[in-house]
Amino acid sequence: MTVESTTATHGVTLSDEAATKAKALLDQEGRDDLALRIAVQPGGCAGLRYQLFFDDRALDGDLAAEFGGVKLVVDRMSSPYLDGASIDYADTIEKQGFTIENPNAGGSCACGDSFN
Structure with a gap:
């Protein structure tokens, strides 16, 4: 009898740039036991915060997927809010850091810190 192991995946994607940056941060810390977790929590002026x-x-x-050697995990409560979302990383004169594009967000606050 063969038992197949399956891992449930989520609908969040991590761009090549974001995966490269996350992997560099993990390598800098010397840790290979960490996963990048994205979650949605109550808070912020629009009601929900990443x-x-x-x-x-x-x-x-947990739902997991791997991108460029980085394990990206989403808890099951956050998953419906994040399905179809993409995480990117920018390092330009105008913007620096991780960004999240989420088609499920109906709106966001003026500061961009939270959504609904």
């Missing part, structure tokens, strides 16, 4: 951080925990119901 959380993007490196995490060494595995939560029950």
Whole structure:
């Protein structure tokens, strides 16, 4: 009897630039046990706020996908809010850092820190 192992994936994508930057940050820390986690939490002036951080925990119901050697995880409660979202990284004179484009966001606050 063969048992197949399947990993549930999420609908979030990580651009090549974002994966390269995340991998460089992980390499700089000397850690290969961390995943990049994106989550949605209550907060901000529009009602919901993104959380993007490196995490060494595995939560029950996590959905995962790998991009350029970086494991991107989403918890099952955040997944419906993030399906179809993309994470990018920019390093220009106008903008620097990770950005999240989310087709599920109906609107955002003026500061861009939260959405609804």
